Amino acid sequence: MSPPASGPPAAGPPGARGAQATGPPAARGARRFLTELQASRSYAAGGIRRGGWLDFGQFNWHDAAPGRAVRAALGVITPLAIGVAAGHTADGTYAALGALPAGFVSFRGVSRTRVNAVAAAALGMAISTFAGAATADSVPWLLVPEVMLWAYVVGLFAALGPTATVVALQWPVALLIGSALPLGPGAASIRAGLVLAGGLWQGALVASTWALSRGSAERAAVADSYLALSRYAAGLAAGAQGPPPPVALPGTAVLRDPNPLLRTDARIHLLNLLAVADRIRGTLAAIGSLASPAATGPALGPAATGPTIGPAAAGPAFGPAAAGPAFGPAAGEMGTTGPDSPGVPDPDPGEAPDPGPEELLSAAAVALREIAGALSARRGEQGARTADARQHIASLRLAPGIRWQWAGEALLGQLRGAIRIAESLNDADAAPVGAQPAGRRPGMATRPAAARAAVLALRASAGSSTETGRHALRLAAVAGAAEVLVRATGLPHGYWAVLTVFLVLKPDYSSTLYRGVQRAAGTAVGAGLGVATALLARTGISVMLAVIGISLVASYAVFTVNYLLYAVFLTDFVVVLLAILGLPADQTALDRLAGTAVGSALALLAYLLWPSWESSAANEKFAGLLEAQGRYASALLRAYSRPGGTAAASLPALQLAARRARSDAGHRLTGSPTSLTGRR
Amino acid sequence: MTGELARALTSAGHRMAQGALTLNAAVAQQRRIRQPSGTPASSIPAARGGTSPRRDDPTPRRDDPSPGQDSPEPVADRPVPADNGPGQPAGQPQAALDQLAAGLTESTGTLAASLREMRPPGRLPPLRRLQAATMAGDDAAADALFAATDGLVDAIDTAADILRRHLDGGPAGP
Numbered sequence: 001m002s003p004p005a006s007g008p009p010a011a012g013p014p015g016a017r018g019a020q021a022t023g024p025p026a027a028r029g030a031r032r033f034l035t036e037l038q039a040s041r042s043y044a045a046g047g048i049r050r051g052g053w054l055d056f057g058q059f060n061w062h063d064a065a066p067g068r069a070v071r072a073a074l075g076v077i078t079p080l081a082i083g084v085a086a087g088h089t090a091d092g093t094y095a096a097l098g099a100l101p102a103g104f105v106s107f108r109g110v111s112r113t114r115v116n117a118v119a120a121a122a123l124g125m126a127i128s129t130f131a132g133a134a135t136a137d138s139v140p141w142l143l144v145p146e147v148m149l150w151a152y153v154v155g156l157f158a159a160l161g162p163t164a165t166v167v168a169l170q171w172p173v174a175l176l177i178g179s180a181l182p183l184g185p186g187a188a189s190i191r192a193g194l195v196l197a198g199g200l201w202q203g204a205l206v207a208s209t210w211a212l213s214r215g216s217a218e219r220a221a222v223a224d225s226y227l228a229l230s231r232y233a234a235g236l237a238a239g240a241q242g243p244p245p246p247v248a249l250p251g252t253a254v255l256r257d258p259n260p261l262l263r264t265d266a267r268i269h270l271l272n273l274l275a276v277a278d279r280i281r282g283t284l285a286a287i288g289s290l291a292s293p294a295a296t297g298p299a300l301g302p303a304a305t306g307p308t309i310g311p312a313a314a315g316p317a318f319g320p321a322a323a324g325p326a327f328g329p330a331a332g333e334m335g336t337t338g339p340d341s342p343g344v345p346d347p348d349p350g351e352a353p354d355p356g357p358e359e360l361l362s363a364a365a366v367a368l369r370e371i372a373g374a375l376s377a378r379r380g381e382q383g384a385r386t387a388d389a390r391q392h393i394a395s396l397r398l399a400p401g402i403r404w405q406w407a408g409e410a411l412l413g414q415l416r417g418a419i420r421i422a423e424s425l426n427d428a429d430a431a432p433v434g435a436q437p438a439g440r441r442p443g444m445a446t447r448p449a450a451a452r453a454a455v456l457a458l459r460a461s462a463g464s465s466t467e468t469g470r471h472a473l474r475l476a477a478v479a480g481a482a483e484v485l486v487r488a489t490g491l492p493h494g495y496w497a498v499l500t501v502f503l504v505l506k507p508d509y510s511s512t513l514y515r516g517v518q519r520a521a522g523t524a525v526g527a528g529l530g531v532a533t534a535l536l537a538r539t540g541i542s543v544m545l546a547v548i549g550i551s552l553v554a555s556y557a558v559f560t561v562n563y564l565l566y567a568v569f570l571t572d573f574v575v576v577l578l579a580i581l582g583l584p585a586d587q588t589a590l591d592r593l594a595g596t597a598v599g600s601a602l603a604l605l606a607y608l609l610w611p612s613w614e615s616s617a618a619n620e621k622f623a624g625l626l627e628a629q630g631r632y633a634s635a636l637l638r639a640y641s642r643p644g645g646t647a648a649a650s651l652p653a654l655q656l657a658a659r660r661a662r663s664d665a666g667h668r669l670t671g672s673p674t675s676l677t678g679r680r
Numbered sequence: 681m682t683g684e685l686a687r688a689l690t691s692a693g694h695r696m697a698q699g700a701l702t703l704n705a706a707v708a709q710q711r712r713i714r715q716p717s718g719t720p721a722s723s724i725p726a727a728r729g730g731t732s733p734r735r736d737d738p739t740p741r742r743d744d745p746s747p748g749q750d751s752p753e754p755v756a757d758r759p760v761p762a763d764n765g766p767g768q769p770a771g772q773p774q775a776a777l778d779q780l781a782a783g784l785t786e787s788t789g790t791l792a793a794s795l796r797e798m799r800p801p802g803r804l805p806p807l808r809r810l811q812a813a814t815m816a817g818d819d820a821a822a823d824a825l826f827a828a829t830d831g832l833v834d835a836i837d838t839a840a841d842i843l844r845r846h847l848d849g850g851p852a853g854p
Contacts, residue, residue: 242845245684622689623792626839629696630788633832634781636703640825641777643710655704662697665690 059562065107069556071209072103075202077549079194084541084580093581094191097177098125098198101170103556106206108163110257115203121167122199125174130192132178134185143179144483147498150175151479155472158507159461159663160454172479172502176495210261218262218270221254223375225277226418229284230368236288237361243285249277269425273375276418283411284364287357290404360396360408367392367415374422382426389419460659467664470610471507478505478606482599491598493591500599509607515563516600522567523596527589529568530575534585541580548576621665628654628661685846689795692839699831706824776813780829783810787836791843800848801840807833 076099083092105121106114128150135142150172157168174195183191232244251274258267370389374382393415398408461468482501486494504515533547555569571592579585632654638647783805794801811829815822 618686619795619798622686622693623795625689625693626696626788626795627792629693629700630784630836633696633700633703634785636700636707637777637781637784637829639707640703640710641774641781648707651704651707658697658700662693665686665693 059565061561063560064557065560066553066557068107069553069559071205072106072202072556073549073552075099075103075106075198075205076552077545079198079201080577081545084545089581091194093577094129094194095198095201096577098122098129098174098195099202100198100552101125101173102199102202104559105166105170106202107556107559108166110254111210111259113163113257115206117163117167118199118203118206121170122196122203124167124171125199126192126196128171128173128175129178129195130185130188132175133181133183133188133191136179137182137184137188140179140182141487143175144480144487146175147172147483148476148480151502152472152476154502155475155507156458156461156468158471159457159466159468164454169502173499176499176502180493180495210259214259215262215266215270218251218254218258218267219375221251222270222273222277223372225249225251225274226368226372226375229277229280230365230372232281233284233361233365233368236284237358237365241288243288244281249274249281251277263428265428266425269421269428272421273418273425276414276421280368280411280414280418283407283414284361286407287361287404287411290407357404357408360398360411363392363396364411364415367419371415371418371422374426379426383423386419386423386426389415389422456655457659457663460656461663466660467507474606474610475502475505477610478602482602485598485602491591491595493588493595496592496595497598497602500596501603504600504603505606512603512607516604518562518564519567520596520600522564523571523593525564526568526571527575527593530572530579531585531589533572534576534579544576544580548573548580551576621661625661625665628658632658682846685842688842688846689839692835692842695831695835695838699828699835702824702828702831706828709824773814776810780807780810780814783807784832784836787840791836791839794843794847798847800844804836804840807836 076096079095079099080092083089083095086092102118102122102125106118108114109117131146132143135146154165154168154172157164178188178191181191228250229244251270255267255271255274258270367389370385370392374385374389377385393412396412398405398412402408460466461472463469464473479498479501482498485491486497491497500519504512504519506512506515533551534544536547551569551573555566555573558565558569571589574592575585575588578588632651635647635650635654639645639651784807787804787807790801790804811833814829815826
């Protein structure tokens with residue numbers, strides 16, 4: 001989606017900031033509200049004028065996950081099929097409705113975190129199902145505050161990251177679905193138990209994959225890290241400049257939460273490989289920096305004359321022509337040599353030009369690729385790949401006295417270290433199984449510490465002074481209004497309208513617009529598809545089960561490809577599932593369309609009425625982040641230097657401010673790409 | 681603002697937060713071991729005056745400003761406290777920490793102003809030199825302080841480098 005060409009002023013009309021700084025707090029708040037409202041409306045109007053709102057997004061086919069889709073669909077279809085076979089279709093459906101959202105949650109996290117997320121979602125869904133069914137049966141209007149409460153919780157959980165948000169989102173969804181069929185406390189408990197069982201079944205399926213792929217995901221992630229380094233080295237060899245991309249290596253997240261069944265020795269080798277990869281990245285950046293024309297200075301450029309050191313004078317410094325290994329036992333095997341190593345002369349302005357590091361970098365790129373290959377190759381081929389990597393660097397020899405000699409030596413040492421660790425890893429994997437799986441992983445936060453951090457983040461985000469807090473308040477208000485509207489009008493399947501508000505209303509304008517339009521369009525197509533599917537599948541229940549299985553696999557598979565496509569197949573699944581329960585498909589499709597339209601319209605309307613964070617530019621948020629972190633760090637230093645002084649008293653407030661700033665800046669990355677567009 | 685710049689700044693902010701977290705742990709540890717009378721414990725380098733500096737000449741870093749590039753701004757002009765050598769009063773390390781704290785505030789303020797104006801940042805205080813002046817002692821507390829301030833200084837220097845590269849029209853990396 002393209003951003004509007006002309007947005008509003010960064011913070012409202014000129015002088016607004018100054019005006020906000022004076023007067024009583026209530027007046028300041030009102031002025032700020034009006035300024036934000038004006039800016040938000042202006043931004044929205046700009047977007048609508050441009051026509052960018054009719055955007056169905058990109059189709060990221062490379063993100064399709066057919067394997068995971070089949071696993072998640074199996075988790076939904078199994079309880080449904082068991083229920084149908086046992087003559088308890090409704091019970092099977094309830095369990096399937098617990099497994100369905102849990103399947104989407106199972107796409108988040110890595111190993112334990114994934115199962116934990118599914119379990120948390122399932123538990124919350126069970127509680128919500130009970131609350132929804134029992135409340136609808138006893139005091140239906142009490143659902144309004146319940147919905148508002150859950151909406152606030154979901155909105156606030158945005159401060160804990162996308163996984164926590166996805167987990168929490170399933171709770172109000174279960175509350176709303178539960179409220180559609182009022183039940184007494186006893187029956188509601190059984191239903192909640194079925195939902196819990198369905199969700200946990202998904203978790204069990206996820207855990208079962210640990211045994212199927214013990215260590216392969218970790219190996220692949222570390223191999224990806226080495227491939228990324230290989231590409232970077234090849235780019236430097238080809239003349240590219242600059243540091244590597246400022247993102248963590250692909251293996252970092254995977255090894256932070258590895259397969260619990262991964263053997264301890266293998267895990268340690270993989271962690272070591274990742275640590276060496278991180279050092280290689282720094283060394284490559286150093287070589288790129290030291291060998292760049294800017295680093296050598298004009299006197300050392302190609303046009304410089306005088307005696308040369310390296311290839312021109314003494315033959316190739318690297319490659320097969322060089323005589324023997326360049327480094328003996330004294331050289332730093334893991335690259336401990338530094339710029340102050342003995343034997344490295346100080347650069348002299350009149351010195352001859354340094355030979356370029358292209359040959360070394362090219363060889364390093366090949367060696368890194370071979371190491372990656374050794375990690376992802378079959379067991380019988382691993383040794384050959386590490387031998388190839390070793391061969392590529394064995395005969396390299398650095399010309400003495402070059403500016404980047406220390407970095408080159410470090411790189412070669414690190415490459416040798418990585419090859420040796422890869423060989424140890426392959427040996428460990430080939431050894432008989434018997435080692436104990438690892439316990440708690442180093443680097444993982446303990447549960448109390450993680451819980452404390454989560455509570456602190458939620459506390460920092462509560463209220464109306466943060467984007468997360470404002471989003472939570474807005475979501476609660478809009479969801480509550482939708483629930484009131486549904487209760488008052490008696491809209492058939494009205495919970496779909498409220499549910500759409502939860503799914504569409506996001507902290508940022510662009511994501512809300514994108515979700516709203518895509519969900520509405522996808523539902524329209526999917527409703528038609530659902531009616532057609534239900535008509536075609538009238539031949540029998542087994543055919544219908546097979547058909548919705550296909551819809552489900554498609555829905556899960558394209559979940560990360562395109563939201564519109566996902567909405568198409570999910571709607572198809574819902575219409576056919578309700579047809580199995582005896583509801584007419586055409587009426588269900590119409591109700592779904594109406595509910596989605598009402599919910600999407602309410603969510604989008606909320607953005608026209610409620611000030612949003614888009615009214616302040618992204619650069620302002622990042623500026624605030626740097627300032628807040630700087631103030632907090634400074635106060636900590638002062639508290640450290642004067643124990644018992646006054647600086648310590650300000651620490652809690654500054655800590656909260658720093659967390660708020662991080663949360664606000666983080667929204668720029670979790671929202672749509674257009675949310676990063678600032679105003680220059 | 682490009683997504684790449686936003687991600688790079690988020691990463692730098694994350695590292696600053698990690699440094700602050702380490703520093704927070706050091707402050708908490710200091711509170712625990714403080715003597716009841718209110719006088720600082722002897723293991724706290726900031727309040728101790730008899731230990732030789734351990735890292736008075738840190739290895740130069742790529743992102744360290746060269747001496748000629750030091751900021752002419754107030755913090756840079758202040759004399760960096762002398763080494764916390766034997767016999768020196770305890771006030772010297774405190775002053776060094778205060779100067780580093782002021783340098784951090786000034787640096788992040790400069791970077792924030794740079795972001796608001798979308799222009800490359802001006803010169804920053806010599807944070808690495810200020811950090812080196814705070815080093816005293818060779819125990820766990822000194823190590824924690826070193827690790828925390830090292831991370832903070834490195835993150836700020838990195839953020840400055842990122843802003844210079846992105847806002848000056850220079851290369852943005854491969």
